[in-house]
Amino acid sequence: MVDPSHTGKHIQYVTNFQDFVSAPFKGDINAICWTRTLRGDFSEIVKQVALTGNITEIGPEEICDLPLSEQGQLAREILLNDLKILNAHGASPIINVVKCYDRDDTYPFFPTDVYSFHVDRSPIPVDTILCTYYGAPSEILPNTQGQKKxxxxxxxxxxxxxxxxxxxxxESFLSEHFFDLHYQAMPDAHPISLGLGNMWRLAVDHPESLVPACIHRAPDEKGLHRLLMIC
Structure with missing residues (x-):
């Protein structure tokens, strides 16, 4: 669960999928969280997947074919249902087992990889949706606690x-190299863990957005493979 002592005014919490996809971003709200406590053993799925690199995408058929215990089967049902409801909503979710992401060392003083606090950008209206089922969850940062680098x-x-x-x-140079998407946390900042099992919608920088894009970053995996849904 999300620690309520570290929540921000920019987050709206909901308890069902319909509210999750329909709640508008407005005012300071640029993150929607469907809080969930999930049953099942998601680590079984991670252990059963044959990794093909640092990031391995697994489709519904492969998920269905995994030999799992009763607890693993409960986890599988949740994954498949999440894929089903998001696809029905018109999203394009994928399930990844993440060992790690590539690090950007092109400019050591300014990495632009996903471990850096950043916002997502799109030329069309879209949201970032994600859920961590196992491993270290992503973090978001209240916009008031980050400064554009x-x-x-x-x-x-x-x-x-x-x-x-x-x-x-x-300015075009900064945009073309994605420098303008990255933020530095202020000294007194309190990043917010997205927790395990919660599904999140994060506001994206696009031409029709009415709110600031949500600042977020991938976590240090700490040696654990992540099971992540993202779209």
């Missing part, structure tokens, strides 16, 4: 030195 003077100065083009195109 490109606005931090010392970082901006280093980016200008890196940039070789005309001044008028500097």
């Amino acid at each position: 490109i606005l931090i003077p010392e970082i901006r100065d280093r980016l200008r030195k890196l940039y070789q083009g005309a001044d008028d195109d500097f």
Whole structure:
């Protein structure tokens, strides 16, 4: 469950799928959480999947074919049902077993991988939906507790030195390399764990968005493979 002592005003909590998909982002609300306590042993599924790399996608047929105990079967039913209801809603969910994500060391002073606090961007109206069933969950950061990295003077100065083009195109350079999507947590920031089993909708930066995009990051896996649904 989500620790209520670390929740923010930008989160709306719901108790069913219909409210989850229909609750609007408005005002300060840019994250919707369907709080759930799930039954079953999701670690069984992780252990049974044959990994093909750092991120292994598993489809419904493969999930159905896994030899599982009774507790594993309960977990499987939840995964399949989540896929079913999200597909029926028009989303395109995928289930991944994540060993780790690629690290970005192109610019050591400014990594742009998913372990950095960032927002998602899309040219069309869309939300990010995710649920961690096993392993370390993702984190979100209240927008009031994060600062856009490109606005931090010392970082901006280093980016200008890196940039070789005309001044008028500097902002385009920042966008093209995704620098403008990343945030630095303030010293007194309190990141919020998304918890296990909860399904989340996060606001995305798109032309029709009425709220700031939700700042989030992937966790340190701490040696555990994650079982993650995302769309």
